Amino acid sequence: MVDEKKCITCGACVSICPVGAIKIVDGKATINPKKCIKCNSCAQFCPVGAIEIKMDEDSDKTPKKTNK
């Protein structure tokens, strides 16, 4: 999630994202959750701490073990 109130549109997150999941929309960074692999790079690079990646959501995507 990008906190639009904090984002200063520096573009750092757009450059750092390895999968191109971030775009500047209407002057604010916007993360495409379908592309995001939750690497957390953008959150670390954002100079104003506007990005928070929620790792908890990963558990939903974890493949369930099936009996093969």
Ligand code: SF4
């Ligand atoms: S967590 Fe990683 S993949 Fe997701 S938007 Fe940030 S830089 Fe891109």
Ligand code: SF4
């Ligand atoms: S790195 Fe932070 S301040 Fe810069 S564009 Fe991305 S969200 Fe906005």
